[in-house]
Amino acid sequence: MARSKYQPAEFEPKWQARWAESGDAMARDDDPRPKFYNLVMFPYPSGDLHIGHWYNYTGADIFGRFMRMRGYNVMQPIGFDAFGLPAENAAIKRNIQPRTWTLANIANMQQQLRRLGAAWDWSREVITCLPDYYQWTQWVFLQFYKHGLTYRTKAPANWCPTCNTTLANEQVVNGACERCGTTVERREIDQWLMRITKYADELLNFDGLEWPEKTRLMQTNWIGRSEGAEIRFTASIPKENRKRGQKASVELPVFTTRPDTIYGVTFFVLAPEHPLVEQLTTPEQRDAVQSYVEQTRRESEIERMSAEKSRAKTGVPLGSYVKNPVSGEQIPIWIADYVLMSYGKGAVMGVPAHDQRDFEFARAFDLPITQVVQNGDEPLTDPATWDEAKPAHGRLVNSGPFDGVPGDEATKRVIAWIEEHGVGAGSVNYRLRDWLVSRQRFWGSPIPIVYCEEHGAVPVPEDQLPVRLPDEAEFRPTGESPLRYVPEFLNTTCPICGAPATRETDTLDTFLCSSWYFLRYADPHDEEHAWDEKKVAKWLPVDMYIGGPEHATMHLLYARFFVKALRDMGLLNISEPFTRLYHQGMVLGPDGQKMSKSRGNVIAPDDVVTRYGADGVRAYLMFMGPFDQGGPWNNQGIEGVSRYLNRVWTLVTDYVEASEGHGSAQSSAGREVERLRHKTIARVTSDYEGLRFNTALAGMMEFVNGLNKAREGADDLIRDARYGAAVETLLTLLAPLAPHIAEELWSRTGHSDSVHQQSWPTFDPAMTVDDVITIVVQVNGKVRDTMQLPADVTEAQVREHALASAKVGAALDGRELRKFIYVPGKLANVVG
RNA sequence: GCCGGCGUGGCGGAACGGUAUACGCGGCGGUCUCAAAAACCGCUCCUCUCACGGGGUUAAGGGUUCGAAUCCCUUCGCCGGCACCA
Numbered sequence: 082m083a084r085s086k087y088q089p090a091e092f093e094p095k096w097q098a099r100w101a102e103s104g105d106a107m108a109r110d111d112d113p114r115p116k117f118y119n120l121v122m123f124p125y126p127s128g129d130l131h132i133g134h135w136y137n138y139t140g141a142d143i144f145g146r147f148m149r150m151r152g153y154n155v156m157q158p159i160g161f162d163a164f165g166l167p168a169e170n171a172a173i174k175r176n177i178q179p180r181t182w183t184l185a186n187i188a189n190m191q192q193q194l195r196r197l198g199a200a201w202d203w204s205r206e207v208i209t210c211l212p213d214y215y216q217w218t219q220w221v222f223l224q225f226y227k228h229g230l231t232y233r234t235k236a237p238a239n240w241c242p243t244c245n246t247t248l249a250n251e252q253v254v255n256g257a258c259e260r261c262g263t264t265v266e267r268r269e270i271d272q273w274l275m276r277i278t279k280y281a282d283e284l285l286n287f288d289g290l291e292w293p294e295k296t297r298l299m300q301t302n303w304i305g306r307s308e309g310a311e312i313r314f315t316a317s318i319p320k321e322n323r324k325r326g327q328k329a330s331v332e333l334p335v336f337t338t339r340p341d342t343i344y345g346v347t348f349f350v351l352a353p354e355h356p357l358v359e360q361l362t363t364p365e366q367r368d369a370v371q372s373y374v375e376q377t378r379r380e381s382e383i384e385r386m387s388a389e390k391s392r393a394k395t396g397v398p399l400g401s402y403v404k405n406p407v408s409g410e411q412i413p414i415w416i417a418d419y420v421l422m423s424y425g426k427g428a429v430m431g432v433p434a435h436d437q438r439d440f441e442f443a444r445a446f447d448l449p450i451t452q453v454v455q456n457g458d459e460p461l462t463d464p465a466t467w468d469e470a471k472p473a474h475g476r477l478v479n480s481g482p483f484d485g486v487p488g489d490e491a492t493k494r495v496i497a498w499i500e501e502h503g504v505g506a507g508s509v510n511y512r513l514r515d516w517l518v519s520r521q522r523f524w525g526s527p528i529p530i531v532y533c534e535e536h537g538a539v540p541v542p543e544d545q546l547p548v549r550l551p552d553e554a555e556f557r558p559t560g561e562s563p564l565r566y567v568p569e570f571l572n573t574t575c576p577i578c579g580a581p582a583t584r585e586t587d588t589l590d591t592f593l594c595s596s597w598y599f600l601r602y603a604d605p606h607d608e609e610h611a612w613d614e615k616k617v618a619k620w621l622p623v624d625m626y627i628g629g630p631e632h633a634t635m636h637l638l639y640a641r642f643f644v645k646a647l648r649d650m651g652l653l654n655i656s657e658p659f660t661r662l663y664h665q666g667m668v669l670g671p672d673g674q675k676m677s678k679s680r681g682n683v684i685a686p687d688d689v690v691t692r693y694g695a696d697g698v699r700a701y702l703m704f705m706g707p708f709d710q711g712g713p714w715n716n717q718g719i720e721g722v723s724r725y726l727n728r729v730w731t732l733v734t735d736y737v738e739a740s741e742g743h744g745s746a747q748s749s750a751g752r753e754v755e756r757l758r759h760k761t762i763a764r765v766t767s768d769y770e771g772l773r774f775n776t777a778l779a780g781m782m783e784f785v786n787g788l789n790k791a792r793e794g795a796d797d798l799i800r801d802a803r804y805g806a807a808v809e810t811l812l813t814l815l816a817p818l819a820p821h822i823a824e825e826l827w828s829r830t831g832h833s834d835s836v837h838q839q840s841w842p843t844f845d846p847a848m849t850v851d852d853v854i855t856i857v858v859q860v861n862g863k864v865r866d867t868m869q870l871p872a873d874v875t876e877a878q879v880r881e882h883a884l885a886s887a888k889v890g891a892a893l894d895g896r897e898l899r900k901f902i903y904v905p906g907k908l909a910n911v912v913g
Numbered sequence: 914g915c916c917g918g919c920g921u922g923g924c925g926g927a928a929c930g931g932u933a934u935a936c937g938c939g940g941c942g943g944u945c946u947c948a949a950a951a952a953c954c955g956c957u958c959c960u961c962u963c964a965c966g967g968g969g970u971u972a973a974g975g976g977u978u979c980g981a982a983u984c985c986c987u988u989c990g991c992c993g994g995c996a997c998c999a
Contacts, residue, residue, distance in 0.1 A: 295917060299994060302916065307998075337999060350999090392997080419997045429999045437914095438997050512998055630993080704937070706926060710919095718925065721937050724952095731952085776927070779936035786936090789953095857932045862980040864932050902979055908931050912979045 087730035089694025093821040097198055105837065106200040108156035110616060117153035118620050119145035120599055120659075122628030122636070123160045123207070126186040127167060130193040132668050132676070132702075132714070133629070135686045139699045140665050140708050140774060141627040142199035146817035147769045148625075149200070150841040156620055157200055158602040160207035161187050164215075165591045166244065169524045173556045179524040180552060183210055193687065198695045198820050200837070205605045209594035214601065215526040216547030217611035218594050221643075223529055223540050228650050230276045231518070233538060237354075237423070238517065240268040246521050267378075272519040273528060273587070277642045281306065281511045284641055291661040293709075296633045303634040305512025309338035310496050312430065312505035314349060314403040316414060319363045331357060333403055333414075336425035336510045339435060340499070341491035343407045344480035345453035347443065348431035349414045350396065352422035353377040361414055363400030370416065373397040377418045394419055394442040405430075406504035407495070408481060417442060425510050433470065440470035453479045454488070516639065518590040523554050523563040525588030533575030533582040542576050548584065562586040595636055596643040599623055599658055623659045630664040637662070663772060666711025668702065673713045684714050696819035697723045703774035703818060722778075726822055728785055729815065733826040736808050739799045746800035750791045755803045757787045758810050759848035765814045766841070774818065781814055810842050850906075858883045859910040860892035876903045883909045 100106065108116075121141040124134055145157040168179035175182075187208060194201065207214055225231040240246075241258040258265055277284075281304050287297045314333045323329060333349070351358055353374045362370045373396070396417030403414055412431075419438055420429050433443035433450040443450050450464035456475045474488035486494050499505035519528070527548040529541035541548055551570050554563040564570050564586040575582040597611070603620040604612040640658050647653040669675060670682025677683065689698050701719040706712035748754075761784040768777035788807055791798060798804050809830065816823040816836045827836035850872055856879055858866040866888040870879065880901055883889055889911055896913035903909050 295993085298917060302995060305995090305998065309999085335999075339999080394997085417997095419999090421998070424998045426999095432999090436999070438999075441997090510998080512995095633994080704925090710926095712925060715925065715938070717938050721939095725937080727952090775925095776936080779927075782936055855932085859931080859980070862931090862978090867932070900979060902931090904931055908980090910931080910979055 085730075085734055087727045087822070089696055089726075089821060090691075092825045093198065093695055096821050096824045097195060100198075100200070100835075100837075101195075101203075103835070104204075105835065106157065107202050107204050108154060108158075110619060112154040114152055114154040116620060117145075117148045117155045117625070118623045119148065119155055119157045120602075120623045120626045121159070122626075122632065123162050123595070123598065124190065125165060125167070126161045126163050126183055126190055128186045128189065130190055130197075130686055132684045132686050135197060135698060136668050136702050136711065137627060137629065137665050138194070138197055138199055139702050140663075140772060141625075142197070142820075143699075143703065143769070143774060143817040144625060144627070144772060146200055146820065146837060147841070150813070150816065150837065150839060152840060155200075156205070156602070157202055158205040158207070158605075159194060159199075159201040159203070160205075160598065160602070161190070161209065162591065162595050162598070163187065163208050163210035164525045164588075164594055166246070166522065166524070169522060169556065170244075172524075178553050180210070183524075196687070196690055196695055197699070200820075205602050207598055207601050207605055209526075209591070209598065210524070212547045212549055213608070214598075215550075215594065217601065218526045218589065218597070219529040219541070219546050219548060220543060220611050221597055221647075222526075222589065222593065223543060223546075224650055224652065225275060225646065226530075226540050228646070230279065230646055231273055232276065233271055233273050235269050236272050236274065236517065237267045238270050238272060238519075239265045240270075241265055270519075270521075272517055273589075275516040275518055275593075275642070277516045277639070278511060278513055280642050280645050281513050282509075283645055284513075284638065290657055290659070292659075293630075293662065293664060296630065296637065296662060296664065299633040300638055303513060303638065307336075307338050307510045307512075309336060309508060309510065310340040310492075310499065310505055311336055311426070311508040312340060312343065312406065312499055314406060314430070316357070316361055316403040317401060318360055319401050321364050322360050322362070331360070333357065333428055334426045334505070335428045335430050336508065337430055339432065339492070340495040340505075341474070341477060341483075341486075341488075342432040342435045342453055343405065343430070343495055344477070344483065345432040345434045345451045346405050346408075346410070346412060346430040347433060347449045347451055348439075349403045349412050350417045350420045350429050350431055350442070351399075351414060352420040352427040353416045353418055354422040355416070355427045358399065358416055361399045361401045366398060366400035369397045370399060373416060394438070394445045396442065396446065398446075406502070407499065413448075415442075415446075423514060424512065434464055434467075435470055435472055437470045437472065440467075451479055453477055454491075516590075516592075516642075518593055519587040520590055521562045521586075522588050523550070523556070525591060526550070526594065527564070527570075527588055528585040530585040531573055531575060531582045532585065533578065533580060535580060536575055536577045538585075539576050539582070545576070550588075562588065564588070592635060592639050596639045597647075599626075599640070600653075618654060621653075622655050622657055625661045625663065626659040627663045627665060629667075633664075664709055666707070666709050668705070668711050669713040671714050671716060689719065693719055693723050694726075694821065696726060696822045700726060700778060700819050704778045706775055708772050708774050725778075725782055725785070726819060728789070729811065729822065730826065732785060732788060733808055733812070733830065736799060736805070737829050737831075741800075743800055743805055744802035746797040748795050748798040748801040748804070750795040750798045751801040751803040754788065754791050754798065754801070754807050756848055756851065757784065757791075758803070758807045759844040761814065762810060762842050762844035763846070763849050766844075769817065777814075778818060781811065781818075784811055784814075812836055813839050813842050854906055856883075856906070857908045858886060858889055859908065860889055861912055862910060863892070865889055865892045872906070876905070879903055879909050883911055 119141060121138055145155050149155040163183050168183045171177060171182045172179045209215060241263055243261045243263040244258060285301055285304055285306060311334050315330050316333045317330050394417060396415045399414045399416060401414050402411045404411055431439040431442060433439040434452045435454055452461060452464055454475045455461060455478045456471055456473050476488055477483045477486045477491050483494060496507040527550055529546060529548045531539045531541060533539055551567045554567055556563055571583050571586060573582055573584050600612045600617055604616040607613055644653060644658045645656060648656055670680060672682050674680055674682060697719060701722040704722050761780055764780045765777045768780060812823045812827050813836060823836045852872055853869050854872050856868045856870055857864055858868060866886045868882050893913045898911060898913050900912035
């Protein structure tokens, strides 16, 4: 009989269709088994699924299938993050409506996603650009509005002149637009912001989360909590600038992390955009100040921030002075672009002796440098001889009443002093800023706000949601949302007074859509609510979330903020959305470089799937290296993995063909096969648990190698029931990783049910140990011999055998035994 | 500059502080074949030796330990994040 060949194309589509029909992947709300919410970051419908999606989703699907076989009610949804800029760019470029483009891409990608053979629950599919979804995005926005967590203000926006839109700080990379690379400018526009800073402190707490250390660190640094003090300096307003009846001075607060250096302040610097700059500029300095302010305005703040550290300090004195509230000294006020308006108070106290930036500034402008902190026993030297600032903490000197205060107490003492004298207080500052969510764009969820001449910004009543996006718009590069030119959209009436009013024409950042989609999956078709409390309580939090590390400081932070805020509104009873987080690595091109069309090193999933089958691609991707590491694609590597699946096919079909008398023999090789089976279950199970798919597959390869070896010279083994058990175990272990071939072979071994409905195989720990073990014998840490001994050998026996070894004797070379170390079952070290 | 991570055969990568190089790729040799492909079997870190054996090796150098790829320190290289954050 001609042996059948492994030809995945012959059965993969069949099983995909059958799984879809069976509805096995649909998670039921009333399933009594423990739930497991297995989530992947949903794709943006860019047009085609790329190999990175395959990588991400294969790993996630393996884990989900594994958990399902272990008895969990797994919910594994999929959907599309469908609003966003590329659709609009395509619209402009190809004169096609964003909606048309997006929906066509979704249809294509749905087919591509099916080819993966993943156990998606399509009944829960969520598409964020459809009104039945964005209605609730708008509703969520209104809840934030109601609770004062979103607000509108004229704010400096990161403006990309090419995309004609504002960008979130997170979307600005090195001062340039993340998408098109254009240098970002600043513009003052009325914008909507989300008050994420209110949750800064809570977001620093990761208790109970199984998240990569790296991601927690990135978020922690992004939030950037600094402890210190706010200190209020008092500036004298130049006589010429005072209006009649106006006070002669104005308060200038600063934030500092080093209140202990307060006596070292020798100058004071404002950001050039600081609102008091003009008022504090003397007539003599006016021209110089104005031209400096204009110069810095031309360079965006982002540009200044991205400038190299070595960049020379620039600045101009205002001509006026502030009083140091602690020392009483009068010090000159400057403006300089190294001070950022967006952090702290937009002002710093210059302590050149103990801050490197201030040091450089003082050197550039010949400002005095006063040492006020002594570093240990280091003798005081003339700061004029220093090469750099001395930022270390230490005992205070030259600090009036604080002289001699030790470093660990200095900060506390100064804060106590300023609080007592009412000139400041201990305070905390964050690098994190509020999240700007307005986009001057069409393809996003409309912001459900109406502007009325009398009532100002009025939220759209919830029963009037959704505020529908028009099907079509005209795309002109005006810098304003195309919605402004759709009169039917723009013109409306005030929900309060009914007078003519206009709608907000900006749309929401797409990150808003993805900040709550994992809640909607729990209740995707609810027409009355964004989600049903009970369903969300059942499914949330997400037990496993797999996606790329590039979302560490954006999506993953926003989603946490949303959940906390919604909890405080009484809409959720959880504090964190994602209990366990895992970042898959990146698949690189065969040249080891990031895949890109310009490099011509892109591997298209469709091509390789046609050639090797979905299982071949899945298995190869997972075998490439550790899942969180990724690695370069190798065309010969996938051949090897494909050959393995071929060997599985041959092994199982041979077994099926020899079906005469299954279980009728007691082969001498049966015991070893059974032992190998238990060992393999043990290691593969533990590898799957830890998402170590590469070693899990290596384990299954060794299993197949071992079974083939065992059959050599044991013709009756194939009829031994223990061999049959090994074959079935192999298929169940393989099922999560290569679901189609496992299912096909499972059915060929005579099963009418699905391999994916089997419960996960168990093992007996006693069966994972050999009768005879190999003990390595070292002399002084060097391997000199190995011994085969019964598994239950005692230490005394091992010692006896080891010392009897001729090789050990030779290695000892007459030295006396000083020490004997025994690692049970493994190794003995003779020290002499 | 600061904060993380990583450096293991020709290649991708394995190794609870305990036989470094599992598994796979590639290479070499063989079986089958008229031949090739496929499939299967064997060998394959470096070095000395005919061999038996010995020595060396986890970026480099040092340390801790009976024993280090693994822990600690220094240096170099690569990757990621932040980047004048007061």
